[in-house]
Amino acid sequence: MNSLEVSRLAYAYPDGTQALFGVDLTIGRGERVALLGPNGAGKTTLVMHLNGILTAGHGTVTVAGTPVRKDTLKEVRRRVGLVFQDPDDQLFMPTVRDDVAFGPANMGLTGEELERAVKGALERVGMLEAIDRPPHHLSFGQRRRVAVATVLAMEPEILVLDEPSSNLDPAARRELAEVLRSLDVTVLMVTHDLPYALELCERSLILSDGVIAADGPTRELLADTGLLAAHRLELPYGFAIPAPAEPA
Amino acid sequence: MGAGHHHQLYLPGASAVHRLPPQCKLLAAFAFAVVVVATPRERFWAFAAYALLLAAVAWAARVPPGHVLRRMAIELPFVLFAFLIPVIGLGERTTVLGLSLSVPGLWAAWNILAKATLGVVASILLAATTEPRVILLGAQRLRVPSLLVQIAMFMLRYLDVILDEMRRMRVARESRGFEARDVRQIPAVARSAGALFIRSYERGERVHLAMLSRGYSGRMPMLGEVSASAAQWGVALLLPVSALAVLGLSL
Numbered sequence: 001m002n003s004l005e006v007s008r009l010a011y012a013y014p015d016g017t018q019a020l021f022g023v024d025l026t027i028g029r030g031e032r033v034a035l036l037g038p039n040g041a042g043k044t045t046l047v048m049h050l051n052g053i054l055t056a057g058h059g060t061v062t063v064a065g066t067p068v069r070k071d072t073l074k075e076v077r078r079r080v081g082l083v084f085q086d087p088d089d090q091l092f093m094p095t096v097r098d099d100v101a102f103g104p105a106n107m108g109l110t111g112e113e114l115e116r117a118v119k120g121a122l123e124r125v126g127m128l129e130a131i132d133r134p135p136h137h138l139s140f141g142q143r144r145r146v147a148v149a150t151v152l153a154m155e156p157e158i159l160v161l162d163e164p165s166s167n168l169d170p171a172a173r174r175e176l177a178e179v180l181r182s183l184d185v186t187v188l189m190v191t192h193d194l195p196y197a198l199e200l201c202e203r204s205l206i207l208s209d210g211v212i213a214a215d216g217p218t219r220e221l222l223a224d225t226g227l228l229a230a231h232r233l234e235l236p237y238g239f240a241i242p243a244p245a246e247p248a
Numbered sequence: 249m250g251a252g253h254h255h256q257l258y259l260p261g262a263s264a265v266h267r268l269p270p271q272c273k274l275l276a277a278f279a280f281a282v283v284v285v286a287t288p289r290e291r292f293w294a295f296a297a298y299a300l301l302l303a304a305v306a307w308a309a310r311v312p313p314g315h316v317l318r319r320m321a322i323e324l325p326f327v328l329f330a331f332l333i334p335v336i337g338l339g340e341r342t343t344v345l346g347l348s349l350s351v352p353g354l355w356a357a358w359n360i361l362a363k364a365t366l367g368v369v370a371s372i373l374l375a376a377t378t379e380p381r382v383i384l385l386g387a388q389r390l391r392v393p394s395l396l397v398q399i400a401m402f403m404l405r406y407l408d409v410i411l412d413e414m415r416r417m418r419v420a421r422e423s424r425g426f427e428a429r430d431v432r433q434i435p436a437v438a439r440s441a442g443a444l445f446i447r448s449y450e451r452g453e454r455v456h457l458a459m460l461s462r463g464y465s466g467r468m469p470m471l472g473e474v475s476a477s478a479a480q481w482g483v484a485l486l487l488p489v490s491a492l493a494v495l496g497l498s499l
Contacts (some may be wrong), residue, residue: 001301023317051461074463088409094381105469136408144425154462179250 034197038232081151141172265309270386272484279488
């Protein structure tokens with residue numbers, strides 16, 4: 001079964017601005033996929049649909065076989081782990097422990113079981129020693145890893161990260177990459193950090209003007225300068241990706 | 249990051265008072281305050297006995313007097329107000345050190361001063377022996393309305409974030425040559441305050457989304473076991489019960 005299926009998804013904001021014009025995408029279980037696109041392409045709007053914060057104007061979103069609807073919201077939100085861009089938005093409880101426990105406790109875990117879920121999630125991101133600290137005493141990179149733990153604790157089917165590398169220093173960026181690579185979950189990474197996408201995801205999608213403009217191996221997409229330029233994407237200065245030897 | 253802002257009140261320790269469950273301490277402090285407020289202001293020695301009871305709690309909690317005294321500064325505005333009452337009060341007058349003071353005013357001032365001081369000291373002792381987040385757990389346990397607990401919790405979490413944002417805005421103003429010297433600069437500062445309000449409001453919306461994404465349905469899950477035994481309740485209620493006994497003897 002696929003982790004995520006989006007079919008003909010269209011959405012206009014209440015003020016009439018159309019953000020998505022029929023998005024189709026499928027992500028298989030265990031895949032790590034990057035969703036690339038310039039600012040304003042509709043990336044965040046798409047992400048908001050994945051766990052039902054916005055509801056589709058037209059089209060459908062299906063998470064592990066469950067369609068996103070009003071009556072399935074609770075189930076869908078457990079299965080889709082959304083990691084927001086600013087960890088201060090995501091970490092709203094007084095201590096790391098309480099924050100990681102928030103999701104599983106809402107799902108009904110208590111006592112021993114809850115403690116196990118919290119410790120397990122923190123261990124997977126290498127932040128177990130910070131369990132009793134208040135989030136604002138952590139570094140930015142540590143806070144982002146704890147933010148990942150808060151959704152991992154809910155055992156999601158798919159982890160959706162919004163600009164995971166933003167504001168990270170090089171070491172924190174590498175540490176987060178190591179954490180993401182070690183996880184055994186489906187990952188959708190929304191970013192315009194192209195080298196990060198290349199490092200972590202075999203497959204990429206380009207979202208441009210509210211539709212999926214390209215879908216293929218990350219290395220191939222990033223090697224196609226014409227394609228990138230057409231969608232306001234470019235590799236940072238000094239980067240070049242050799243074209244793949246054999247066409248896929 | 250402004251570290252350690254809100255731990256100024258808390259004094260880490262492992263005394264018997266520190267170890268009591270928060271809900272017991274909260275209720276004990278509240279009941280003590282009620283007894284103090286209910287005491288007729290003419291019973292001088294009862295107030296002295298209350299002060300002694302608090303001193304005993306401070307001693308048991310290993311809270312040094314200096315810690316309490318410094319934090320009593322918060323009471324100063326009320327003290328000033330209390331000192332004004334006898335000067336501007338009406339009714340029968342008496343002369344103290346050449347100053348003509350109103351007798352009912354003096355009584356009113358004493359009443360405010362004595363009761364407020366005892367209340368403030370009790371709160372300081374509560375805050376010195378209980379971490380802020382644990383106080384909130386206690387409040388949750390005592391079934392304080394969930395909305396109030398949540399507001400206090402978010403304040404605790406985001407105070408530093410917002411102060412930090414405020415500091416950044418001040419730096420941005422000053423690095424463009426702004427100096428707050430007199431009233432003419434108030435509009436610029438007021439606009440910053442407005443911007444800060446809007447930013448915080450937007451953050452609130454994003455936090456709400458993050459909460460919804462993790463299954464929030466209007467109620468905070470009960471986190472942390474803070475159950476209290478009958479013995480612990482007994483120890484905590486020693487304070488208000490002794491105070492009540494003093495009140496009973498004084499009547």
